[in-house]
Amino acid sequence: MKLLILTVGIATTLSWSITTLAQAQTDFGKEEFESKCASCHGQDGKGGGPLSHAFITKPADLTVLMKNNGGVFPAQRVYEVIDGRKDVEAHGPRAMPVWGREFRAKTPDIEGYYDLRSSVAQAKILALIDYLYRLQDIK
Ligand code: HEC
Numbered sequence: 001m002k003l004l005i006l007t008v009g010i011a012t013t014l015s016w017s018i019t020t021l022a023q024a025q026t027d028f029g030k031e032e033f034e035s036k037c038a039s040c041h042g043q044d045g046k047g048g049g050p051l052s053h054a055f056i057t058k059p060a061d062l063t064v065l066m067k068n069n070g071g072v073f074p075a076q077r078v079y080e081v082i083d084g085r086k087d088v089e090a091h092g093p094r095a096m097p098v099w100g101r102e103f104r105a106k107t108p109d110i111e112g113y114y115d116l117r118s119s120v121a122q123a124k125i126l127a128l129i130d131y132l133y134r135l136q137d138i139k
Contacts, residue, residue: 029127029128029131029132029134030131032124032131033045033131037062037099037128039051040052040055040090040098041059041062042059044135045062045135046063047059047061047062057089062132063135063136063137064136065132065136066133066137066138067136067138073133075133079125079129082128082129102124103121103124103125
């Protein structure tokens with residue numbers, strides 16, 4: 001009987017914690033975007049962030065990446081822009097991007113590249129790409 005009460009107790013606590021976790025959903029991609037990209041590209045991704053006036057070449061409108069690529073989201077290109085394999089001058093030098101080292105690429109030519117947190121970096125990039133995909137203007 002004691003064992004049964006204990007089991008039921010544990011099961012109840014567990015299902016309660018799972019429900020609480022599920023309710024506290026965090027949009028990781030949105031968070032990454034807002035903390036690392038929105039200052040230039042804008043909260044809505046259209047390129048009008050508070051720093052955009054400082055650039056001669058305005059930050060790209062990130063909501064039309066798919067439209068400008070024949071209706072296919074250019075995930076690989078965007079990944080490489082973020083991890084530094086593809087240079088965008090306004091993003092800073094690849095070894096020192098404006099958003100810091102969090103999205104380091106797995107390319108041995110970048111000095112000091114081998115980031116122990118690279119799987120964390122990959123997860124962050126994928127979350128960011130997922131968010132950018134959701135921002136696409138598909139009309
Ligand atoms: C300091 C300002 C700044 C920040 C921060 C910034 N960008 Fe940019 N980004 C720019 C500018 C300016 C351009 C346009 C450069 C050009 O056309 O040469 C651009 C272009 C791009 C492009 C288009 C590249 C292409 O080849 O079409 C992508 C994709 C992009 N940014 C993604 C991001 C993402 C994702 C983040 C956040 C991780 C980010 N940017 C953060 C300024 C910024």
